[in-house]
Amino acid sequence: MHGIAAKPQGMAARRGGFGRRSTAVALSLAATVVVASVLSTASAASPIRTVGGRPIAGGAHAYVAGQLLVRFKGDVSGSAIDRMNASLGATTVRAYHIVPNLRLLQLPRSLDIPAAVAAFQRLPEVMYAEPDFVSHIDDTTPNDPSFNLQWGWKNTGQLGGTPGDDVDAVKAWDLSTGSSTVAVGLLDTGVQTQPHVHTDLAANVWNNAPECNGVPGVDDEGDGYVDDCHGIDTINHDSDPDDDFGHGTHTAGTMGAVGNNGIGVTGMSWHVTIVPCKSHDNTGNGTNDSLIECLQFMQDWKDRGLNIVSTNNSYGGCLEACDYSQSLYDAIKGQMQHGILYVASAGNDSANNDITPKYPTNYCLPNVIGVAATDNNDSRAGFSNYGLHTVSLGAPGQSVYSTYSNPDDGFAYLSGTSMAAPHVAGLAGLLEAFNPSLDWRGLKNLILAGGEVKPSMQGITVTGRRMNAYGSMTCSNVPVFGPLRPLPNATGGTQPLSALNIMCAAPAGGLTVTVTPGGTTFTLTDNGKNADIAAGDGIYSASWTPCATGTYTFSYSNGSTDSATVTGLVPCIRLQPSSGPPGSTATVKGRGFSPNESVTIMFDARVIGTTTANGTGSISKVITIPGGATRGTHAVTATGATSNLPTQSRFKVTT
Ligand SMILES: [Ca+2]
Ligand SMILES: [Ca+2]
Ligand SMILES: [Ca+2]
Ligand SMILES: [Ca+2]
Structure with a gap:
């Protein structure tokens, strides 16, 4: 399904006419909803007895x-x-x-x-x-006439759904309906800005005042873009992110259509600032370049004081992200360093992302949240990708009703993991408005731990949960554990061995893991050093080097187990001796490289030798420990020029 996967991950639209025709129905149904909420709230689903x-x-x-x-x-x-x-x-x-x-x-x-x-x-x-x-806690039900079509917010059995299979948005809105001081970025096909911003998004789409009120043709505020009043367009290279496809206007509305304004629908956040960056063209295709420039734009504006807490990224696969891209990985990692979450759709191939890596959702970065799609009966949507190690949680993604730009100021149902992700990105904004002290780590962990455990998500997502906005806002004492790496089909070389271990927003403490065969026990740490990418994010990591092919079992100290099968090359080195003073020598002995390949040896980030593997892929090379090496443990890494699997050992410098 690469052709479809290439595009933003929305599927069949019932658009335009449907949305318009449904308006009359919507009005009468909306009236029913209001009556029910005044009279003790009790929907037919949950009568108070x-x-x-x-x-x-x-x-x-x-x-x-x-x-x-x-x-x-x-x-x-x-x-x-x-x-x-x-x-x-x-x-x-x-x-x-x-x-x-x-x-x-x-x-x-x-x-x-x-x-x-x-x-x-x-x-x-x-x-x-x-x-x-009898009184009841106020359910904050908005007056938007098509609210009753949005089963994801409040499932009353629409489209054959199961009442209550929703994200408890109405209860969440009792606590917060969002804030325009919080921003979410949108990398997509744009947002309807022509002939005017979509009427049900207008109050929430970024208004860059110096440009909206500035001099045409002049970069008024000096951000490098001329006349970027509502955002930019990195695929057509102009400063108007108008949506010429429809997809981006839809995902924008799920994050933040204006709530309770008497028009159309409501977003997860009624009030939020949506920053559009048009990265995908009028056929739904984008490039790594268009994505990275958008991420750069978000980062620049965060540095300028715009409180962007997350971007939504409802795209993947071919054409722009078929394979692992180091530059996109680095750009997303940069977002993390600026405190911006990267919410990504899991993909619409009905595939297991653990087995068939899907980028960008599979980038193993702590700020990435991969989102599968659920339907109105809390089943996995048939098209949705999944992955026990790679997809964080589920969110509504089947028959999602939101704003649309074809025709302008329209509304439509769309289905896809594209539709699921903006529920989560919108929740990041809502959580930040509710509790501005949360950083990206707290936001992410509350999103993960606040979800509802659902059988359909267990065993196929890291958390086993479907997003629940109210649950995230009121999370208390919820532990979540899930192994992240290695994936079931692992490569050789030194690689992270990592797991998520949180209690609501907070890291839940360290773990050890024993690997068999071999019986080696590793301590996983959340200190942001070596294999652990970020400190204090609840992801605990160690470095692991499989020295033989085969199936390994990982037994965690909390009783959980995981496994991986390593095939292919397994380069592996050891040092003799493995400690000594600066200036001393040691022999790097290794095997598992490609026969006759050139191998580079580094001490920390510094090249200290090269050698050539013999005909059976083994090396033996005497190295000299740098004279200025500080006391303590240092990494010695050997990387083959063709196998390209970095293999690490440790040398302890004594004085
Ligand atoms: Ca500008
Ligand atoms: Ca201008
Ligand atoms: Ca509205
Ligand atoms: Ca960590």
């Missing part, structure tokens, strides 16, 4: 069965109150001193609430009598 263990009566106007609040006039004595109650068979449950002569009464079974209200109100000593009405 008890409150504090007491039964509820009264239908829509819910009240506690068998109890009444009655306030007697100020000059009525307690004994008189008791006599009146007794005459009606009622007893006092509670008297309140903040409202004088107000009593909560328990009624006899024979008296229902309307009859009791009438009976008490007939008494001249009574000021008022009323049911003990």
Whole structure:
């Protein structure tokens, strides 16, 4: 499916006419939703039957069965109150001193609430009598007329779905609806900016005031782009990110269509600043160049003070990212160093990304969140890629209703992991608005740990979870563990051995792992050194060098296990001796290289020798430890020119 995978990962659209025709239906359904929320919230899905263990009566106007609040006039004595109650068979449950002569009464079974209200109100000593009405935490339901089509926010059974199989957005919006001070970047086909910004995105699309109000043809604020009022276009090389395809306008709306504005749909964040960078053309294709320039733009603006917390990246595979790209990897790593998450769609090939690496989602970088698509019954969408070691979690991606630019100011259903990812990128923005003290590590870990465990995601994603916005905002004591590397089909050479181990936002502590065969035990650390890319992110790592092909088992100290099969070349070195003072010599003995290949030997980042493997791929080379080497442990690395698998050992410098 490379042809399709090449494009932004959205699938069949039911567009235009459908969206328009559905508006009338949407309005009447929206009205139903509003009524339900006023009347005790209780959607048909989850009727409230008890409150504090007491039964509820009264239908829509819910009240506690068998109890009444009655306030007697100020000059009525307690004994008189008791006599009146007794005459009606009622007893006092509670008297309140903040409202004088107000009593909560328990009624006899024979008296229902309307009859009791009438009976008490007939008494001249009574000021008022009323049911003990039931209240409920406010569900923050927006007034956008097509909100009811967005099953991902609130699943009431739309399109044959299962009520409740949603990200609990309505509960999340009780806590925060976002903030325009938080920004999310969008690398996609652009956002409708012509003839005007999409009406349901307008308030949330970045408005670069110096350019919007500036001099045409002049780079008013000096960011290197002329007239970049709403963003840039790195595929056509201009400063208008207008969407000539539709995909980007859709993903933008899922992240941040304006909520509660009486128009269309709502995004995960009702209020957020969306920074569009058009990286993909009018056929849905982009290049590594167009991607890297967009990432650079985001980074530059973060440095200028725009609080970009994440980008959304709903693309992958051919044409622009078929293979591993070191430059794109480096650019995404740069985002991490600037505190920007990189949320990526897992791909639409129904494939296992652990077995068939899919880039960019497979880049093993701590700021990458890979997102699979779920449907409205919390199953994996049939097209969605997955990967126990490579795909972080699931999010709604089947029949997602959002803004669309064909026709302008339109709305459409689209399906794809492209549609799932912006749920997550939008949540990063919402979480940041809710708790601005979170950095990229806390945001990511809360997104992962806050999800709901779903059978459909277990065994095929790192977390086994489907995104839940409310869960992320209220996460408490949720441990998540998942091995990340090596992948099941591993290469030789020195490589990371790493796992995610978190408790909600925080790292959950170190682990050891014992590798068999061999029985070597490694301590995994989260210190940002050597194999561990970032400190304090809850990813714990060590370096591992398989010295023989075969299947290895990794037994973690928390009881979890994982395995990998190593095939192909397994270059492996050891040092004799492995310690000594600066200026001393050691012999590098190695095997598993390609026959007769040139091998470069480095001490830390410095080349200290070259040699040539013999006809069976073995080396033996005497090296001299640099005179200025500091006391402590240093890496000695041997890399074959053709096999290109760096192989490491450690030398301890003594003094
Ligand atoms: Ca400019
Ligand atoms: Ca200008
Ligand atoms: Ca709206
Ligand atoms: Ca780490």
